[in-house]
Amino acid sequence: MLFRLLVLPLLLTLLAFPAGSETRAKDRVALVLGMAGYKNIQALRNTVNDARALAETLEGIGFQVDVLMDATREETLAALDSFAFKAETADIALVYYAGHGVSVQGTTFLIPVDAKVQQAKDIVSASVTMDQMLAAVDGARKMSIVILDSCRDNPFPDVIDLRDPEVAKGLTTGRGGLAVPSPDRGTLVAFAARDGSVALDGTGQNSPFNIALRENIVRPELEISLLFRQVRDDVLAATANQQEPTTYGALPSEPFYLASIATGSAEPGLEELASAWQRVVATERDMLEKSAAAGDSRSLVGLALAKLDRQSTDYAPEEALALLEQAVAAGDPDAKYRLAKVLEGGLGADPDPVRARALYEEAAMAKIPAALNDMGYFHFTGELGLDKDRDKALAMFQEAASKGHTEAMFNVASFAANGLVPDLGSRDAADLLYRALRGGSELALDALLTNAEKFPEETWAGLQQILADKGFYDGAVDGSFGPGTRRAVLAAYGIFETEN
Numbered sequence: 001m002l003f004r005l006l007v008l009p010l011l012l013t014l015l016a017f018p019a020g021s022e023t024r025a026k027d028r029v030a031l032v033l034g035m036a037g038y039k040n041i042q043a044l045r046n047t048v049n050d051a052r053a054l055a056e057t058l059e060g061i062g063f064q065v066d067v068l069m070d071a072t073r074e075e076t077l078a079a080l081d082s083f084a085f086k087a088e089t090a091d092i093a094l095v096y097y098a099g100h101g102v103s104v105q106g107t108t109f110l111i112p113v114d115a116k117v118q119q120a121k122d123i124v125s126a127s128v129t130m131d132q133m134l135a136a137v138d139g140a141r142k143m144s145i146v147i148l149d150s151c152r153d154n155p156f157p158d159v160i161d162l163r164d165p166e167v168a169k170g171l172t173t174g175r176g177g178l179a180v181p182s183p184d185r186g187t188l189v190a191f192a193a194r195d196g197s198v199a200l201d202g203t204g205q206n207s208p209f210n211i212a213l214r215e216n217i218v219r220p221e222l223e224i225s226l227l228f229r230q231v232r233d234d235v236l237a238a239t240a241n242q243q244e245p246t247t248y249g250a251l252p253s254e255p256f257y258l259a260s261i262a263t264g265s266a267e268p269g270l271e272e273l274a275s276a277w278q279r280v281v282a283t284e285r286d287m288l289e290k291s292a293a294a295g296d297s298r299s300l301v302g303l304a305l306a307k308l309d310r311q312s313t314d315y316a317p318e319e320a321l322a323l324l325e326q327a328v329a330a331g332d333p334d335a336k337y338r339l340a341k342v343l344e345g346g347l348g349a350d351p352d353p354v355r356a357r358a359l360y361e362e363a364a365m366a367k368i369p370a371a372l373n374d375m376g377y378f379h380f381t382g383e384l385g386l387d388k389d390r391d392k393a394l395a396m397f398q399e400a401a402s403k404g405h406t407e408a409m410f411n412v413a414s415f416a417a418n419g420l421v422p423d424l425g426s427r428d429a430a431d432l433l434y435r436a437l438r439g440g441s442e443l444a445l446d447a448l449l450t451n452a453e454k455f456p457e458e459t460w461a462g463l464q465q466i467l468a469d470k471g472f473y474d475g476a477v478d479g480s481f482g483p484g485t486r487r488a489v490l491a492a493y494g495i496f497e498t499e500n
Contacts, residue, residue: 317348
């Protein structure tokens with residue numbers, strides 16, 4: 001894997017860490033919310049049961065779980081804020097909500113137990129929005145998940161008439177289903193029922209959706225996109241096609257398993273991706289091929305990458321290229337980025353730098369963060385036939401950094417620390433370094449630990465102040481790099497070390 005990172009030799013090894021005892025932040029965290037004992041509207045029967053059951057299931061597959069039941073709005077917002085900080089050092093962050101929910105003018109509102117809505121406008125100050133829940137998981141390093149088991153019809157029929165054209169304006173439903181979200185790449189939003197439909201409580205202690213979710217989420221071989229397809233099929237079968245769960249999101253090319261402890265690098269190379277997707281094919285070939293045949297571009301990319309695994313009997317580079325071309329023809333920007341990688345490196349095909357450059361450019365125009373960072377690297381180095389252009393490189397790095405790409409954050413920090421960005425100074429460089437650490441950049445971590453002298457004292461002082469403000473550092477803010485600063489850098493990354 002060619003990392004598009006500037007300036008420093010950045011190969012991370014365990015030998016770079018101090019010899020003291022250390023613990024790492026949990027790589028999978030969850031916040032489970034259950035609302036049933038409402039004070040001013042109809043109480044719900046199964047939501048707390050569902051939340052407790054899922055919390056236990058998640059703990060059983062290795063999640064660190066925070067649980068909040070029958071909470072007020074203030075308590076819910078405080079829990080989301082605390083969880084957001086924890087999520088920054090996790091690979092996967094998940095929020096599950098079971099309770100009343102309603103959509104008004106395209107915004108989904110989740111209802112805490114103290115909500116009192118006497119007129120339509122009260123819904124804003126009485127509830128928590130789905131956007132606030134998305135913000136709580138947004139900082140996760142690899143995957144953000146919000147699961148809403150809350151489509152239980154309009155809880156305020158005497159106050160909010162969803163059939164009123166003025167109220168329903170901008171809605172996707174007129175009956176109480178939740179509004180269609182537009183999550184960022186790397187985020188999955190799952191609804192217990194599709195828009196316009198109501199989730200069923202079922203006849204037992206748990207809802208059909210909750211049962212199907214718990215039964216499938218523990219399967220270690222089931223990739224996340226296929227997991228939720230299986231949940232959908234199970235709920236349809238259990239409800240005689242009355243309820244159909246649905247998901248939204250733009251998942252990255254890397255396969256994910258909620259029940260598996262195996263994790264890859266922050267930005268896996270083609271060989272790693274090929275091996276990872278071959279694992280999916282080995283266990284769920286039929287489901288993946290069915291999804292690809294239905295035109296799902298991520299499944300097409302996954303099947304293609306699996307055929308690039310040289311260690312597999314499925315190795316078929318020509319077929320892989322054909323599948324990638326099919327996904328590219330469908331306009332999938334991630335497929336363009338992956339095909340560019342194949343053609344740049346010649347994996348299973350002759351290198352084609354001209355086509356690779358065109359595909360990188362298209363993926364960058366589609367705002368794929370890794371493509372933006374790569375194009376910045378090409379402009380900086382003059383590779384792929386581009387003229388060297390530091391200003392264009394910086395602009396690309398800055399845009400990728402704004403979209404959460406941690407290596408791009410480090411690249412911009414390197415420019416800023418050396419006084420090469422007119423509007424950014426040492427404090428800005430320090431802020432970018434901190435964000436790169438929190439985002440899980442192993443390369444940035446190694447640079448700070450093993451090449452501390454490459455960063456000016458002003459930048460180190462700025463980083464020390466940020467680390468102190470966040471509770472990681474209690475030493476002098478003097479720009480020097482010593483044991484205390486080293487421990488604080490590790491802690492910000494998610495590695496907590498005790499002194500010898």
